[in-house]
Amino acid sequence: MKIVHLCLSNFYIEDFGYQENLIPKYHKKNGHDVTIIASRFTYRKDNGQPDLAESGEYINSNGIKVIRIDYKHKWLGKLNDKLKIYQGTYNLLEKEKPELIFNHGIQFLDLLEVARYVKNNPNCKLIADNHAAYINSGTNKLSREILHKRIYKRVIQKALPSIEKIFVLAPGCRDFVREMYNVTNDKMEYLYLGADTEMINFNNRNEIKRRIRKVLNIDNDDCVLITGGKLTKGKNTELLLKSIQKIDDKKLKLIIFGAFSDDIKDEMLKLIELDDRVTYIGWLNGEDVYDYYLASDIAIFPGTKSALWEQAICSGLPLICKKWKGMEYVDIGGNCIFLENDNENIVINSINKLRNDNRLLVQMKNIAETKGYDTFSYERISKQVIP
Structure with a gap:
């Protein structure tokens, strides 16, 4: 056709x-x-x-x-x-x-x-x-x-x-x-939006995880959060950084990728410098995002909706995200924790819930990697639009 x-x-x-x-x-x-x-x-x-x-x-x-x-x-x-x-x-x-x-x-x-x-x-x-x-x-x-x-x-x-x-x-x-x-x-x-599942290399996940964490000086047993994208004020990166600062755990790490908008860039970079557990890696090519997801444990997006949410789910990550009316569909059976509002305690409690409950973490990963992968795969989605 x-x-x-x-x-x-x-x-x-x-x-x-x-x-x-x-x-x-x-x-x-x-x-x-x-x-x-x-x-x-x-x-x-x-x-x-x-x-x-x-x-x-x-x-x-x-x-x-x-x-x-x-x-x-x-x-x-x-x-x-x-x-x-x-x-x-x-x-x-x-x-x-x-x-x-x-x-x-x-x-x-x-x-x-x-x-x-x-x-x-x-x-x-x-x-x-x-x-x-x-x-x-x-x-x-x-x-x-x-x-x-x-x-x-x-x-x-x-x-x-x-x-x-x-x-x-x-x-x-x-x-x-x-x-x-x-x-x-x-x-x-x-x-629904989705992910380029051809780019998600589950077979080499452990090797990808070791390689990326070594470059970023992150231990294999660290609990790694990841967030990113076009980082405007609405993405609530400031809220996330201030929440992380209040969690006393040297094994908790945060990877931030993407580009900050000019109106918040200087302020965000100063906040990042205050916490050596936070690594800002700048802009990533689309295919590289999936490898960084595979090297992480939890995706967290405390602000406005992004196509990166579905990509994180397809990569097998539990998702902590802001609750928006009409966006609840990203929870396909227990893979998400929704943040009801912009409150540091809610962000902290959501992170701690997964950090301290490995059984729940594994369960959410499995749901994302199976049901989430099928739901948000562009290989499947592309066939849906053919009449």
Whole structure:
């Protein structure tokens, strides 16, 4: 099947572990002819900061053709980042002649061009997904009432007859689509985020653990927590660091990977320096994240939701994470401990619960490595979207 993945509603970062990377990867692996049409919006690999890729066409590391396109109306300035009207979207679809279009995100005006193509080419099916929820979108009145409830809603409603299915990543994403855009439940289906399970090397786990811990000067019998990602204030890294400081245990270690946003970077680095049990390793390539998970015992994310949660679960890690409405699905049978609020004592008690109960720790690991691995594997997820 000829499949075009459209990444025009948001960013597209080459060689990362996001859905926009991995579903196309497994579609290609399963024998489909795949093209990605993406915006220029990306992030730098060395520090995780926003960046713009060059317009043009290239073949990525998975052997997939990627076409980067720019905005059509430069005079709109910053408004382009909200409206998202691109150069030649319809013509590119005419050239690629897809049988299936997977639209990653529905919040862009060129959705109308995509719907027009599908209407004019009834042999092509259009599916889409929605990543937006109340925790990451429509967070102020102007965005909520004007951008989402009027502009995006009008576009989505006009395109809706051409869309076969809108996949939602979590219950919170379903609520957002229903309440903001008036899309009915029968048009939606769950499609969870996941992990590139091909990168998780359970067979060499012990060797990977020894190698990484040796480099980081961490003993094999230490209890290692790991956290990371795009470390903005909302990720609550400060809360985690201050909580760790209050746990008197030299065998407890914390690995932090990723990039701090500029507004908190200096403060966080100073906090890290205060505790020699904390190791900050900077930005990691997507495939390297899995090895560091295999070298750890517990994943902990006390702030906003990240795709790294599912990746940690697939790597066989118990998960301590902030409880968000509609995100409870990451608990697939006892692999998670939820933090009810931003309280140091709750974080400390959750860590101690696993640190002092090896039987519970092993039980949660087993659930993650078996049921979690199957639930959040992109190899399985990629097949779910094929009509």
